[in-house]
Amino acid sequence: MTTYSLEQLRRCTVAVDLGAARTRVYLRETGLIVDEPSLAAVNTRTGSLIAVGSLAEGMAGRTPGHIRVVRPISGGTVVDIDMAQRMLRFLVDEKIRKAWRRKPLLRAAVCLPHDAEPLAQRAASETLTGLGARRVEAVDTLIAAAVGCGLPVEQPEASMIVVCGAASTQVAVLSLGQIVAAEKVLVGGDAIDYAVVQHVRSRHELQLPSQGLHPLHLALCQEPVVEGKEVRGRDVATGLSRTVTVEMAYVREAIQTPFTVVIDAISRVLRACQPDLVADLVEGGVTLAGGSAVLPGLDRMIAKATGLTVRIAENPDVCAVLGLGAMIEGRMRLLHRDPMTG
Numbered sequence: 394m395t396t397y398s399l400e401q402l403r404r405c406t407v408a409v410d411l412g413a414a415r416t417r418v419y420l421r422e423t424g425l426i427v428d429e430p431s432l433a434a435v436n437t438r439t440g441s442l443i444a445v446g447s448l449a450e451g452m453a454g455r456t457p458g459h460i461r462v463v464r465p466i467s468g469g470t471v472v473d474i475d476m477a478q479r480m481l482r483f484l485v486d487e488k489i490r491k492a493w494r495r496k497p498l499l500r501a502a503v504c505l506p507h508d509a510e511p512l513a514q515r516a517a518s519e520t521l522t523g524l525g526a527r528r529v530e531a532v533d534t535l536i537a538a539a540v541g542c543g544l545p546v547e548q549p550e551a552s553m554i555v556v557c558g559a560a561s562t563q564v565a566v567l568s569l570g571q572i573v574a575a576e577k578v579l580v581g582g583d584a585i586d587y588a589v590v591q592h593v594r595s596r597h598e599l600q601l602p603s604q605g606l607h608p609l610h611l612a613l614c615q616e617p618v619v620e621g622k623e624v625r626g627r628d629v630a631t632g633l634s635r636t637v638t639v640e641m642a643y644v645r646e647a648i649q650t651p652f653t654v655v656i657d658a659i660s661r662v663l664r665a666c667q668p669d670l671v672a673d674l675v676e677g678g679v680t681l682a683g684g685s686a687v688l689p690g691l692d693r694m695i696a697k698a699t700g701l702t703v704r705i706a707e708n709p710d711v712c713a714v715l716g717l718g719a720m721i722e723g724r725m726r727l728l729h730r731d732p733m734t735g
């Protein structure tokens with residue numbers, strides 16, 4: 394488990410969340426300065442970087458052979474340190490340089506997925522040292538997100554957070570500034586999108602383009618309930634463009650399986666907790682964070698399975714980086730002594 398020191402965190406200038414889907418950077422006393430897709434478009438002939446972030450996202454699936462859109466971060470772990478550094482340099486350079494002039498000794502804080510392997514911790518650290526950070530402090534995403542959601546993390550009282558990201562869903566019960574019980578499952582927004590794509594492919598023999606998922610996400614959220622939604626894609630057999638009406642009831646059914654995996658993880662965390670902690674949750678309920686927290690039906694399904702009240706955090710997608718930002722700005726205080734400072 395990642396241990397953190399509030400004392401050391403308060404010396405950091407930037408807070409970074411290197412997510413599978415999005416990269417976010419919070420600059421001390423400035424706020425969120427980067428919130429962009431974790432993507433880079435590269436010319437494979439020359440090795441040069443063509444675009445990063447949302448510009449690279451717009452190119453995905455539309456590039457000629459010599460241009461590749463790559464993800465330097467996979468499953469919340471930096472898998473290509475060099476590319477991650479180049480992407481970050483492109484995204485933050487000018488803004489960081491200004492902060493640097495004010496405070497030359499740059500220290501960075503990074504949030505890491507729960508139970509990140511030492512190699513993953515090192516990769517995140519190396520990525521930031523390559524950008525000039527002299528020291529990198531790591532914090533568990535679950536703690537950062539709980540702080541960002543405004544949960545009473547530092548109190549002797551249980552809080553439950555579920556962080557629904559792109560590659561994974563992480564669940565924890567926290568008390569006194571630490572994780573009491575936690576689980577991570579490799580099911581997130583990407584797995585849910587995959588379930589939808591597979592459903593459309595097998596039922597309508599249609600391959601959806603990446604932008605074809607967005608109307609289906611919107612239709613899932615709409616009130617009153619939408620019966621069917623028209624989408625355009627490529628016919629699996631002929632390769633021609635075709636439009637079909639997707640029945641939303643089947644889409645809801647397709648995403649039940651990944652939802653069940655998340656419910657099982659929550660049950661395991663609850664079973665690992667002392668009864669006093671579970672009793673606290675009856676009052677405090679469950680808070681959902683992460684970009685996939687808004688997936689329609691997830692909150693209701695968790696409420697039904699656990700009997701607890703469920704709320705979706707305000708700005709759920711940026712909770713972790715905002716929480717880490719609050720920690721570097723000294724807005725989180727522990728009731729007990731910081732274990733790293735004695």
Ligand SMILES: Nc1ncnc2c1ncn2[C@@H]1O[C@H](COP(=O)(O)OP(=O)(O)OP(=O)(O)O)[C@@H](O)[C@H]1O
Binds near residue numbers: 414415582
């Ligand atoms: N309005 C929405 N409806 C449904 N899903 C959404 C919506 N907005 C974002 N998502 C999903 O949220 C996911 C991205 O979440 P988030 O930004 O928390 O990812 P991340 O932090 O990069 O991922 P990870 O925590 O796995 O590293 C994507 O799978 C995306 O499809």
